[in-house]
Amino acid sequence: MAASSVDYPSAVWSPASTSNYTASNRPSSYAVDMVVIHVTQETYANTIRLFQDPAHAAAAHYVVRSADGYIGQCVREHDIAWHAGNWSYNTRSIGIEHEGWVDQPSYFTTAMYHSSAALTAEICDKYGIPKDRDHIIGHVEVPGTDHTDPGPNWDWTRYMRLVNGV
Template structure:
């Protein structure tokens, strides 16, 4: 499950997940950088003013096959990805618990962790944080800023928890994320939680079938966008 931290990683300076434009704006200031970028950028730069974010609607979904439950605001950070942080990774998690307990944990402000999505053993997908925003799921600030976190309901030592319906739904979801951000579906860009630098978790564990999963993600990507 998501890690209880949005700290660590490389810090603010030289974050690998920051876009070139975000660094430019951070160094020169909104007005100066917008002028350098040109008139079109100036017209779109209003949301870079501190405290202002891109328009969004409560309950709006990024994935057509999902339902919405909001995670506690204490468990994620407002952002405007991919304009301020480049999204180029997907982190795969296992909840180490049931669906309801996982949803309840992300709704709990004292949990201090969340993921963008939870995928159930029946293939149901619950979105809990917008992809625009930074979910606290990996225990590494830089990785959180550059990634989408997908939880899978079950336990790492129970291979039977990773059902066909779960793999299929998660693959469609991941293919949709890859399509939006131009992420290649390979092991460089898909990480297990245990592979995140500084992680102290073991998920998704040895029973997660990476070969099968990535093959299904690529097949779902080739099939085209999912309809609502």
Template sequence: MNIEERLLTINSYSRSGEKQNKIENIVVHWVGNAESSAIANRNYFENLRNTHKTYASSHYVIGLNGEIIRCIPEDEVAFHSGSYSMNRKSIGIEDCHPDWEGKFNENTYNSLVELCADICKRYELSVDNIIRHYDVTGKECPRYYVRNEQEWIKFKNDVANKLGQATVNTAVKEEQGSEEVPMLKFKNGRTVEPIYADCNHTVKIGSLNKYEECECFGIFNGAPMVRYRVGNSNNYKIGFAVDVRCVK
């Protein structure tokens, strides 16, 4: 299995540099853009640092020829699942597809099976730990494998066979409950708080007003990671504050 490393530049919109917790899941996606290539999707993630259109990325993108591009190291968080707690404990894989039905072609499918098996071996996961984006948020992703449950089960069984594990007969393992990480607040004090693009506070991207409050995802390398409103608009950014005493 060949993996081309084309790591994204550290930025607030696609690669924050935040470290993962223990890896517990692999989340499978479709790119949602028929006939697009792996490198085009990787470059879309990279360009978000300039366009600021959204927050999105994945650890890997698998192309129509079966090529695998690594965008983010596995020990860092990618913005792929729509759930902050899931992002902090999972590896996201985006897969290219030839049409809007969303079925992966043979090249993409075989590389996905091989990559998932490799990740499962290295993190001691079972195929029950391989899930769809749909299983996290209900989004129809990857479309074909949401609309065709038996095809998703077949995929998991193909990974199980490669691992020598028992096969499965349900799409998703039943869970007794899920544990969400509670959202913290950053409550600014009597001075303007600068916000930076990275936890080392090298590139300033904004600021919080006096007594302004916003969401805080936690403290990483001594810096609070916050999501704050840009001025009086409905746009938000993610960045790193300075004063950890403001985290509540």
């Protein structure tokens, strides 16, 4: 897939294995009304490799690199990425992974916050998603999950201000 066909112009196509998501035709088949924020617990490169491994059984739509905010798109937005651990939330959300570890706040750089917030704002504008914490949630907030990301070091106040352009 050419770079011009990514859903977000600043992203670079880094395709996940087709074994790690469900082909769909969203928002026609399922409304998109949420963004789920994740932290990889891996490096950026290892995350891309995991998403490309057909045995991994998971992938997010986007991965944001810590050092420079570089964005890789792994699953097209119209498809259902397996990122939330809850089918209902997978069908209705866009998943954004962030390189790093929940207990290492040094990974949450200014470049990462700015790049990710711009991506989230564009997704919200595209799908008419309110830019609030009811619709932009952490993986930890997905019902039935056993994940803790993005963790206590994720600065939600800062992030939401950036998403809202304040």
